[in-house]
Amino acid sequence: MDTFTLLKYLTQFAMPPASMAVGLLLGGILALVGLRRLGVLVAALAVGETLVMAFPPVSDALLEPLQAKARAAAAEAPACCYDAIVVLGGGVTPAAPPFLMDPDLADAADRVWYAARLYHRGIARRVIVSGGSLLAGNSEPAKTEAEAMRRFLVDLGVPSEAIVSEGNSMNTLENIRNVRQMVGEARVALVTSAFHMPRALKIARQGNLNVGAFPTDWRLPAEARPSWDNWVPSIAAMAWSSISLREHVALLLDRRGEI
Template sequence: MVTDFIKQLLLPSSLMTLLILAGMGCLLFRKARRSAAWLFCAGSLVFLVFANGPVSFYLVRQLEDQSPAFSADRHSPVFKDIVVLTGHALPDTRLPASSTVNSSSAFRILEALRLYQLFPDARITISGSNDVPLLMKKLLTDLGVGEASIIIETESKNTRESAVHLKDRIKDNEFILVTSAGHMPRSLGAFRQLGMNPTPAPTDYLAKMDPLEGNFLPTPNNLMRADLAMHEYFGLLWYWLIDRL
């Protein structure tokens, strides 16, 4: 989609790369060399700001702290449905199921397993697209969950579509929603906008310390966190603009 392409271009790492490439292009023209210097400075500034530990941790934490971790002590109902939104995965018959999913998907499966142990009569629905739900299901069955307890939904290309496709089956019944903590605000908004009643069970936390304790020197990991955070902020803005929150 065009909106996904634009969001990708606006991520800090992409913006930094575009500015530096534009600066390199300007070096080819003598009259544009001053512009090249400004573009190099702008690209460097983006890197220094967003790859900085406290900045990237702060951006992520503002998303992750919106929903507390799930605790059975705080919830009285016996849940019948656990919905897991997919991350990423790639099929590879050479590898065990645990190595075909990325860290985000693995954390979501581990959280689903923890919840299933609390509510053994619940159904686990894995919602996403292509082979990812199947690969996550394989990991879950390898961890001991019976196939009869797992439902897969493979037609949803984004969070909104997951909510739409699950609406008819879950209706307004209370259910547990599992996804990465940074993705939870947008996920809750998408499901609640359709009148559904999710209880959040966030996982895959990326900001686990005080932001001021982070490394002030720029690092690739900090830039990755900033990219993930800005992806969610852009997603929240887009969903708000098209009335999906």
């Protein structure tokens, strides 16, 4: 197992709902070996973590600082004249025949749509779509995320000859590194989800990629949502809490970009 896969597993097991399953299992094992009180405590903490992170005010508190940084960075970005629009992976699931014959739009597909809008506004004359695939050994075009995004952009009216695919990267660090090799010191418009923009900018600075921030995929603030979406625990809130917490942890602890 490589480091990338190991980190993915560890991250998934540390966040609900997987963390609750792990906690309940560990609590049961502790109870069976005679450590009943400790087992009950571990199980209770696992359930408590899941409930807390499913509470919308918690997800808002974790997410809003990331979105605030993205807004500030977007306000500082020049409005025009970029060498390319760079769309980071994460918005489209590539095809995986015979199970998924065509690419599928993910929750962050706003990235691709926003890139198309920026292109039509004349921000830059080309779009670089960045993202590989875990399906090692498959070389058919739609099986990389970059190619899946390219097809979506074409459907949105972006000329095929204006799109450049970077289909070898597996994470944000590789996205930035490979794009830097393609554009050199030229300035690019970086498009990614608002919650992901602070970390993407940090890695871009470490990689000497000259970028302007163009975040998208925003979550509505509490005042713009129905009241039940603000006070009733939900799977959606738990997902936003997990996403935001991963970003905060990565911003604080991930040193790969410095290396």
